[in-house]
Amino acid sequence: MARTNADSLPASITRLPVIGTHMRPNIEAVLAQRPDLVLQMAGRKEASLPVEALRKHGVRVAVFHAATFAELFSVIRRVGVLTGSTAQAEAMVRGLEARLAVIDARISATTGRPKALFEVRSPNMLAAGQSGLVDEIIRRAGGVNCVADAAKFSRLSEEEVIRLAPEAYLIQRGPMNPAPLPLNERPRLRAIPAAVSGKAWFVDEQKYSRPGPRNVDAVEELAALLHPEIKSPAKGRATTKHSKNKDKQ
């Protein structure tokens, strides 16, 4: 077993050998592992090149696409089949589905669907669009993605953000957005409802933007943030003043 440079979760896999980066894996390093199976996420154009190269060398490569929870669960099941752990995979999916159902039930009891904006990167702002898991995470957590762009990412002007008037503002923090400013330190966005009400939070890029079981954690976390009345353990970090000190540590 091996991992790419960027994979660090769960912590137990950091001891595994690295085969290069996710955009340009080192084919030689992959072959040196003599793998029975290579898993590759679809999406980026660059991703298909190493797949071709590995297939040419007789390596079995399974390419997955997970832009919805349904696709994510089917991926988990198929990986289960491919790795001979069908039952474990099935159990995992069942568990995840059950947790989503709980959230669904709680959310359907609430009223109000706040307009949310998910910031992928800033400055040169990129926001999550309609296609992709983030959009579904927001929807399942009882919000509405206010970015109407059908693509996965949308490059928005600040003016457009003000026009969209998001009531909740999510800033992902991680490799894509290494050091974003909290919303209350962005003077030009001071007038948007999320800034006025203080409904702005940093969230973990690994949890929201990487397909995996942790996306369900994301739904739980976001649901608690958007609808505090459902009383579920919230792990999000607020960017408002009273919690800023804790945030910096």
Added chain:
Amino acid sequence: MIRVTKLHVKYGRREVLHGIDLTIARGELVGLLGPNGSGKTTLIKALAGLLPAASGRIEIGGADLGGLSHRERALKISCVMQRAEAPAGFSVRELVLMGRFAHTGMLSGYGPLDYAAAAAALKDAQAEDLAERQASELSGGEVQRVLLARALAQGRELLLLDEAVSALDMARRVEAYDLLAELNAGGSTVLSALHDLNLAALYCPRLVFLKAGRIALDGPTAEIFTEANLKDLYETDIRVAAHPVTGAPQAHLVPGARAAALG
């Protein structure tokens, strides 16, 4: 006006001038002659401050040339070099006005005095008719007239010229040298490097001949412009006869030099 002592000048490692001693008094009109590659242009460039002296000393008006700032030097010396190009986008008037650069301060631009000096220089160089033309559209001869005008706008105390009239036709050449003689009569010191032996002999009371980086001859035209000297210098048969109007010595080539050389 000019005092050169033991001047050596190098291009890289190659020494081109090997110990030049030359004194030119205020108000002289001197022709600088010599075969190709004898160092005429190098000497003019060194006197104008464009080439540094490897050793030796150049004094201009009593001041060490090396100790002068660019601006101070430009106020003492006006120079017209051969093969100067005129860049696109400037009118002749603008180009001549640039001759006044050294006369202006860093903060003040060109003033009325400068515009007047440029206009006078254009008039004297008979380039008034070109004033509003684009400098890049001029013919070679016109460019040289304009550059002469610029040198006059810059100053008239000491004029250094390097083949400054070679691109002009015969009539313009005579006009230009008439102008130089006129300026000289008005007090300007003129040192002009040129190929044309007869033009030099016609206008310059004193000639300096360079050969292989050394001064070969230096003296009054009447004394040194002789058949024997010219034959020695140019290594070809040359006859000297008096000019039909002025009586100045004029050199005439003799056909058959090639056959004589092949011997």
Added chain:
Amino acid sequence: MTTGARDSRAQGRDLRTKVLWISLICAASLVSGIVACGLGSFPSTPAQTLNALLQALGVRSGQPVDPALSVVVVDIRLARVALAWLTGAALATAGCVFQGVLRNPLADAFTLGVSGGAAFGASVAILTGVGSGLAGGALVDNLGGLSLGGLAGSAGLLPLFALAGALLALGAVLALGRAGGGPSGGMNRETLVLAGIVVSTFLSALISLLKSLDEESVSSIVFWIMGSFQGRGFEHVRLALPYMAVGLGLVLWRARELDLLALGEGQARLLGLNAGRSRLWLLIGASLLSGAAVAVSGVIGFVGLVVPHLLRLVVGAGHRTLLPASALLGGLLLLWSDVLARSILPGGAELPVGVVTALVGGPFFCLLLGKRFRGQA
């Protein structure tokens, strides 16, 4: 006396053409600035826009202005108008100076490696994480107590990194140019351009190296290199203005020297110019201008190339007119490029303004070149 009268008449006519052009561009800039404040995805009527602008100026008119609209019109659009105008002015002036100093019509911040240096500085900032989350207030605070810890941990040092990169690249180019400039110590223009190409090639290789080292930052670096005014505000204007003012002062002060340099080193020196020193100061001024521009906006091409070329056809090559005219027209051009960049795509999405200038400037520049060559033939 008659010649004097004719001289002054000719000069007067010449001057009138130049004054006419400059006042025309000035008026267009002013009108464009106000119009541009009314354009964008946030709906606003001209009356509302004017009202918001007037309120920002302290003029109280009848009805109060919606705070969101006020932020959009003043803090976003007006700030971008100001920054785009300044950046365009700086880039065009710098291009004009580079072309004059190098006597090369294709010289630009790019040819000299200055843009490459700035881009490299910015890439370093992005990679080490000090560059993201730019905030003017935070930046000014940080400048006060700039320590190593502050450097590593603070946000928004990207512009300073870019500026440092620009100046370092220029230093390297000048050193290389000097080393290859021959015994007289002068820099010949071919050597300088070659040195610029060497340095920018080396720097772009370094940028590629940085990108390979950290794939997650690639998109940040790429977007930054394309150039954009997205998310910029008055803090960026404040940041860039001092550098631009100093740079502009420096080159305008020496505008006449640029005329002399255009004649070539020999003639410039004969006319009393210390060509080496003059060139150095002019290049430093132009680097300040382009470094500051690149620092706040990323790499924006073609403005520095197209604007001076176009104006040379209209007002001539005399830099006392050409430099200010380039600044004014460069500002106007980039102002409208930015308006296009932020309003041409539907749904409030933005194009990098560098793409707009390249798309508009590329074909336009080809036309100019064609015209020039036909003119020479």
